[in-house]
Amino acid sequence: MTTPRTSSDPVAVATGSDDVRRFYGWRIVGVLAVTETVSWGILYYSFSVFLAPMQRDLDISTAASSGAFSVALVVMGLTAVPVGRWIDEHGARGLMTTGSVLAAVVVAAWSQVQTAGQLYAVLALLGVAAAMVLYEPAFAVVVRWFDRRRARALLVVTVVAGFASTIFVPTAAALEHAVGWRDALLVLAGVLAVTTVVPHAVVLRRDPADLGFAPDGGPVSGDDTRARRGHQHPGLRRTGRAMWGESRFRWMTLGFALHTLAVIAVSVHLFPFLREQGHGVAFAAGVTGSLGILSVTGRLVVTGLFARIPTAQVTAGVFALQGVAAVVLLLRPASATAAVVFVVLFGLGFGVGTIARPALVVEAYGVAPYATVSALMGLALAAAKVVGPVTAGATRTVSGSYTPALVGLAVVCALSAVALGLASRATGHSDLQLPEEPAR
Numbered sequence: 001m002t003t004p005r006t007s008s009d010p011v012a013v014a015t016g017s018d019d020v021r022r023f024y025g026w027r028i029v030g031v032l033a034v035t036e037t038v039s040w041g042i043l044y045y046s047f048s049v050f051l052a053p054m055q056r057d058l059d060i061s062t063a064a065s066s067g068a069f070s071v072a073l074v075v076m077g078l079t080a081v082p083v084g085r086w087i088d089e090h091g092a093r094g095l096m097t098t099g100s101v102l103a104a105v106v107v108a109a110w111s112q113v114q115t116a117g118q119l120y121a122v123l124a125l126l127g128v129a130a131a132m133v134l135y136e137p138a139f140a141v142v143v144r145w146f147d148r149r150r151a152r153a154l155l156v157v158t159v160v161a162g163f164a165s166t167i168f169v170p171t172a173a174a175l176e177h178a179v180g181w182r183d184a185l186l187v188l189a190g191v192l193a194v195t196t197v198v199p200h201a202v203v204l205r206r207d208p209a210d211l212g213f214a215p216d217g218g219p220v221s222g223d224d225t226r227a228r229r230g231h232q233h234p235g236l237r238r239t240g241r242a243m244w245g246e247s248r249f250r251w252m253t254l255g256f257a258l259h260t261l262a263v264i265a266v267s268v269h270l271f272p273f274l275r276e277q278g279h280g281v282a283f284a285a286g287v288t289g290s291l292g293i294l295s296v297t298g299r300l301v302v303t304g305l306f307a308r309i310p311t312a313q314v315t316a317g318v319f320a321l322q323g324v325a326a327v328v329l330l331l332r333p334a335s336a337t338a339a340v341v342f343v344v345l346f347g348l349g350f351g352v353g354t355i356a357r358p359a360l361v362v363e364a365y366g367v368a369p370y371a372t373v374s375a376l377m378g379l380a381l382a383a384a385k386v387v388g389p390v391t392a393g394a395t396r397t398v399s400g401s402y403t404p405a406l407v408g409l410a411v412v413c414a415l416s417a418v419a420l421g422l423a424s425r426a427t428g429h430s431d432l433q434l435p436e437e438p439a440r
Contacts, residue, residue: 025146031204037160039130039192041167043130080382139370150362151359162299263353263388279339298347299352330407
């Protein structure tokens with residue numbers, strides 16, 4: 001058995017499985033909580049702040065500038081697959097460090113664009129960087145370091161990062177107002193470089209077995225170490241074709257893709273819908289803005305439920321509740337009370353998919369192929385992020401109201417709950433040779 005490192009070691013971990021407070025994995029969780037907050041805030045949420053000034057400066061339309069961000073999302077989804085395979089075989093430390101360097105360089109380059117073509121090219125590279133540093137690789141690290149406390153570790157990362165928009169939207173707006181959008185992006189590029197590159201390079205480790213421990217902190221044997229190494233399982237090299245041939249994977253992917261479609265459509269269109277119903281700017285902004293806070297609350301609630309009720313059941317129930325919220329708003333669209341009820345019920349499930357998906361993927365397929373399986377699922381989610389807002393907007397334009405979109409929202413939420421239920425009942429197997437988890 002490997003002898004645990006003592007506290008005198010620079011990367012000391014707990015001297016026993018009960019001393020979880022000193023387990024090195026929590027140091028990794030703390031770093032990821034910070035770097036994910038910064039990366040999401042700058043690479044994702046700040047775009048809305050720079051949209052209008054970019055349009056004026058580059059003399060392009062709203063559709064053209066928004067399309068550049070859609071390109072970034074598509075590239076991010078496509079890049080996630082090779083990124084996932086790399087992480088499963090080599091770990092996330094070098095990749096996330098490189099991604100952070102690329103992210104800082106790309107944001108700096110973004111500040112220098114002069115044409116729509118240059119904007120599209122830079123944001124395509126931003127999509128590559130985002131795939132290397134956002135939730136997917138971060139979750140791949142967490143699921144390797146934790147088992148019994150995995151839900152708690154994921155919760156810490158996502159709760160802190162849930163405040164990314166709260167922190168960086170006003171920060172970016174203040175910078176843009178003070179120095180203009182170009183210099184604001186240069187400042188944010190510097191923030192990215194300082195707060196993410198070194199932490200990823202210094203703190204991240206591939207696997208607790210590298211330090212002589214099992215997930216959560218106990219001692220691990222050499223056999224357990226080999227069992228968790230995905231590159232020693234040839235079945236992982238053909239994960240893509242095999243996964244799409246498995247009904248459980250398809251139903252799970254459909255469920256989370258539909259939920260993503262609903263969430264992104266609401267985040268984009270709730271404010272204009274409320275304004276269309278005659279609500280004031282302050283009310284519409286306050287209700288829409290509360291979605292982020294409620295998403296954090298929802299994550300805290302469901303993480304506690306995961307310990308008592310199967311994850312798939314809790315998640316499906318939350319998705320169904322969001323469908324009920326859409327019906328409430330559909331029945332009384334102009335009511336302020338209905339709007340508040342909607343945002344409370346829908347907002348509580350806003351971030352649930354983020355923590356439920358890694359838990360269900362690991363539950364179904366184990367730790368070794370996590371990044372690859374999750375990235376393949378992420379392809380459908382990336383498509384949903386593009387399709388959701390566009391479909392809701394097109395429906396509003398054609399029909400003259402948001403009523404058909406609300407009907408669609410209720411149906412999509414209900415279908416996402418049904419799909420997760422079917423995924424939990426699916427027992428068929430593909431030809432994928434997945435490694436078994438070591439006994440612990």
